[in-house]
Amino acid sequence: MRVLICGGGVIGTATAYYLAALGAEPVIIERAGIANAASGKSGGFLALDWCDGTPLGPLARRSFVLHKALAETLPSDYGYRTLDTLSVTATDDSESAYAHPALLNWLADAAIVRGRLGTTETTAQVHPASFTKALADAAVEQGGRTQVGEVTGIQLSAKGSAAKGVVVGNELLEGDAVVIAMGPWSILACNWLPLPPVYGLKGHSIVLRPAQPVSPHALFVDVQDHGGNQHSPEVFPRPDGSVYICGLSGTEDLPVDPNRVATDAASTDRLLAITKTFAPQLAQAEVIAAQACYRPVTTDGLPLLGRVEGLENVYVSTGHSCWGILNAPASGEAMAQLVTAGTAETVDLRPFDPRRLGPSPRSAAAE
Numbered sequence: 001m002r003v004l005i006c007g008g009g010v011i012g013t014a015t016a017y018y019l020a021a022l023g024a025e026p027v028i029i030e031r032a033g034i035a036n037a038a039s040g041k042s043g044g045f046l047a048l049d050w051c052d053g054t055p056l057g058p059l060a061r062r063s064f065v066l067h068k069a070l071a072e073t074l075p076s077d078y079g080y081r082t083l084d085t086l087s088v089t090a091t092d093d094s095e096s097a098y099a100h101p102a103l104l105n106w107l108a109d110a111a112i113v114r115g116r117l118g119t120t121e122t123t124a125q126v127h128p129a130s131f132t133k134a135l136a137d138a139a140v141e142q143g144g145r146t147q148v149g150e151v152t153g154i155q156l157s158a159k160g161s162a163a164k165g166v167v168v169g170n171e172l173l174e175g176d177a178v179v180i181a182m183g184p185w186s187i188l189a190c191n192w193l194p195l196p197p198v199y200g201l202k203g204h205s206i207v208l209r210p211a212q213p214v215s216p217h218a219l220f221v222d223v224q225d226h227g228g229n230q231h232s233p234e235v236f237p238r239p240d241g242s243v244y245i246c247g248l249s250g251t252e253d254l255p256v257d258p259n260r261v262a263t264d265a266a267s268t269d270r271l272l273a274i275t276k277t278f279a280p281q282l283a284q285a286e287v288i289a290a291q292a293c294y295r296p297v298t299t300d301g302l303p304l305l306g307r308v309e310g311l312e313n314v315y316v317s318t319g320h321s322c323w324g325i326l327n328a329p330a331s332g333e334a335m336a337q338l339v340t341a342g343t344a345e346t347v348d349l350r351p352f353d354p355r356r357l358g359p360s361p362r363s364a365a366a367e
């Protein structure tokens with residue numbers, strides 16, 4: 001069974017990996033390079049129970065377990081490790097706070113630990129680009145393949161009830177099933193399919209290389225900058241010695257071409273200025289990446305995971321918002337089961353059924 005997966009982010013590559021494990025032949029069609037977008041530029045932070053109490057809870061718990069299993073199975077080292085996660089506030093008010101000895105050499109005196117948000121049992125991290133590529137490589141190793149190209153449409157059978165394949169550039173690529181996994185660019189598929197809209201929310205991030213190693217603690221920080229504005233940067237030291245920091249959003253519209261996602265010097269400077277308020281030495285470190293990306297969001301904040309209405313072999317997996325790296329394994333596993341066997345065994349996909357949201361007005365116009 002050849003399955004055409006549109007998009008080589010973490011959701012597409014995880015789906016490909018689990019499809020290949022079930023004996024299918026996944027073909028990942030990617031316009032700008034595996035992990036070029038949010039899947040290569042995100043924090044890569046993972047949490048077992050932070051989605052509990054929401055429909056995402058079981059997906060996240062299953063994913064957290066699968067992440068551990070994948071780190072033991074996949075041949076490449078992509079920086080998976082468990083770590084403690086702390087809440088930090090930069091303030092003079094030290095009431096109910098405690099000093100954390102491991103953080104003293106890299107945080108400002110005014111930065112105090114408010115509490116523990118996660119332990120090595122409940123929080124972990126990966127390097128997201130390396131993880132996404134490791135999944136793609138493992139899918140190829142098991143009989144799948146990747147193809148560079150821009151998906152520009154879908155070709156339906158004469159009866160219109162199934163897809164014959166997808167249009168890549170101007171050519172038809174035939175397959176037995178199609179999975180739309182283009183992150184925020186899945187909105188383009190609304191021109192071809194009755195799909196709810198997916199939007200892109202821009203976020204800036206920087207990766208620093210400090211001269212001195214910092215302790216393995218993920219930090220969720222609350223700070224006020226000198227202008228009195230409140231910020232909530234997220235700080236993820238990585239096993240390779242670098243430190244990833246995000247927490248600054250942007251308002252620019254998603255460009256149609258993923259290669260055109262731009263960052264700007266002003267956003268980098270602002271992130272460094274925010275960093276300086278709670279970790280002045282870190283803010284002096286070499287900037288090894290200054291980047292921006294778009295996370296895919298739906299109108300109700302939940303992903304779209306399931307079959308597309310009215311088409312027997314077309315599926316969608318997108319809209320994972322701020323938890324796409326975490327939730328990729330269980331999403332990919334369940335989608336692979338759905339595509340090959342008609343039902344997902346490991347997670348209940350009903351809360352994520354794309355039919356819960358009406359099709360985009362674009363889809364109506366395309367019909």
Ligand SMILES: Cc1cc2nc3c(=O)[nH]c(=O)nc-3n(C[C@H](O)[C@H](O)[C@H](O)COP(=O)(O)OP(=O)(O)OC[C@H]3O[C@@H](n4cnc5c(N)ncnc54)[C@H](O)[C@@H]3O)c2cc1C
Binds near residue numbers: 181
């Ligand atoms: C700043 C930031 C920090 C984040 N931190 C975390 C975190 O710590 N933990 C976590 O779990 N999640 C995090 N996320 C969320 C996570 O990054 C996303 O949910 C996830 O990467 C989405 O993956 P995706 O595969 O759906 O989309 P993408 O990564 O956007 O991949 C979609 C792919 O489709 C391709 N494409 C687009 N158009 C076409 C076309 N026409 N034809 C073919 N291919 C096409 C693109 O080139 C791209 O490679 C963060 C997001 C942001 C923005």
